[in-house]
Amino acid sequence: MKYTQPEWYTPAEVAVHNKATDCWVSLNGKVRDLTKWLQAQLKLCKCTKTCSCPIKNWYCGDDCVEYCSCFERGFFYCDAKRLAMTILAYAGKDISHWFNGEDWVTYTHPIVGTVTPYHIHGPGYRQPVVPSTRWRPPTQPWWMxxxxxxxxxxxxxRPIRIVNTLTGTSVTLEVCSEETIYQIMMRYLPHNSHMLSYTWRYLNRELYYDRSLEQNGIPDEREEFNHVALPENVHIPALLLYYNDDLTEDPRHLPSCNK
Structure with missing residues (x-):
């Protein structure tokens, strides 16, 4: 079995990456890790900063926040930080509503009367519409x-229950509907490191590991349950794991191993 990085993410998985040192956002169906970009943008600010610690010492706590007044003072290089702080405020969330396709949503400028990107959440990569000292050389936008x-x-x-028929243990996972059985195995791996020693079945049928749950004939019936006023979790499909009688531990530290 070859170990792979996750291809699909759930909103809950993105939501936990919501700080400056670990910043993810979702945009137009893509999950982006903006941690390095965010750190680079925050370093553009050259203003003297004030500390949020209530007691001023020679050291700061882990929860210390540095405040900067450079934007209020009108420094042109503060635009990058203003966008960075807005991105940080939306860390772990979806920001697709900021864009129309691959570009910012637009509006008609009240002064020049042209269609202008609507930068309510901070400046983009385009040049100012009117003469301004904030002009800077064009760079590749972060969202492209x-x-x-x-x-x-x-x-x-969708939820899926995985039952180990040997030990009788059961684990319920929230998985992506697009994920294959193999990718679901990667989610289940922390719960059972001997996964190569089991065969996965559903209703006594073998599963195709390169196909999704729906393609394997495992429907998601939650909408039908809602139509008849039943709880969504009244029934969760169960995948059964049958032991193959050879205890082959699956070493996670190796890049791959043979089936």
């Missing part, structure tokens, strides 16, 4: 940089 894309955002999540 493929280097910060780490995966795809799922369109729908």
């Amino acid at each position: 940089d493929d280097d910060n894309v780490i995966g795809n955002m799922t369109t729908k999540t």
Whole structure:
């Protein structure tokens, strides 16, 4: 079995990456890790900063926040930090509503009468519409940089129960509807490191590991339950794991191993 990085992410997985040292956002179906970009943008500010610690010491606590007044003072290089702080405020969330396709949403400028990007959440990469000292050389916009894309955002999540018939243990996971059985195995791996010693089945049928749950004939019936006023979790499909009688531990530290 070859170990792979996740291809699909759930909103809950993105939501936990919500701080300056670990900042993810979802945009137009893509999950982007903006941690390095955010740190680079915050370093553009050259103003003297004030500390949020109530008691001023020679050291700061882990929860210390540095406040900067450079934007209020009108420094042109503060625009990058203003956008960075807005991105940080939306860390772990979806920001697709900021954009129309791959560009910012626009509006008609009240002075020059042209269609202008609507930068309510901070400046973009375009030049100012009117003469301004904030002009800077054009650079590649962060939302078109493929280097910060780490995966795809799922369109729908679904619960699945995985039952180990040997030990009788059961684990319920929230998985992406687009994920294959193999990718679901990667989610289940922390719960059972001997996964190679089991065969996965559903209703006594073998599963195709390169196909999704729906393609394997495992429907998501939650909408039908809602139509008849039943709880969504009244029934969760169960995948059964049958032991193959050879205890082959699956070493996670190796890049791959043979089936």
